[in-house]
Amino acid sequence: MPLSCEVCGAEVRFPVAVEIDGAVLNVCNSCARMGRKLKKAETGKGTPREVRQVTSPEPEFDIDPEYSSKVRTTREKLGLSQEQLGKMINVKPSVISHIETGRLKPDLILARKLMHALKINLLIPVNELEER
Numbered sequence: 001m002p003l004s005c006e007v008c009g010a011e012v013r014f015p016v017a018v019e020i021d022g023a024v025l026n027v028c029n030s031c032a033r034m035g036r037k038l039k040k041a042e043t044g045k046g047t048p049r050e051v052r053q054v055t056s057p058e059p060e061f062d063i064d065p066e067y068s069s070k071v072r073t074t075r076e077k078l079g080l081s082q083e084q085l086g087k088m089i090n091v092k093p094s095v096i097s098h099i100e101t102g103r104l105k106p107d108l109i110l111a112r113k114l115m116h117a118l119k120i121n122l123l124i125p126v127n128e129l130e131e132r
């Protein structure tokens with residue numbers, strides 16, 4: 001039984017599988033031009049879509065205004081010297097001293113280290129600060 005083109009009905013010996021409007025049809029060579037040929041080589045060639053990674057912004061935090069007294073009282077409560085605390089978070093004791101006197105406001109990285117070492121929270125969401 002001869003095969004016929006599924007578009008024009010012409011008899012075809014070697015039908016070509018093409019995609020026309022989302023449907024896969026076996027068609028003759030002339031009708032094949034209307035569709036998109038299904039070839040393995042083509043499958044990976046789809047139009048590259050530009051995927052923009054929208055990273056949701058991390059909630060903004062600011063350093064607790066009470067950081068200096070928090071660090072000092074917690075450190076003393078834990079019985080740590082400024083040297084010991086400095087060693088724990090890999091900073092000089094003078095840095096701890098400056099933080100405790102309020103002369104040095106730790107950045108977020110340093111604050112997180114202090115939080116980890118002292119098990120306290122030194123970060124306040126910015127919007128919470130504004131509500132004060």
Ligand SMILES: [Zn+2]
Pocket residue numbers: 005006007008009010027028029030031032
């Ligand atoms: Zn045809």
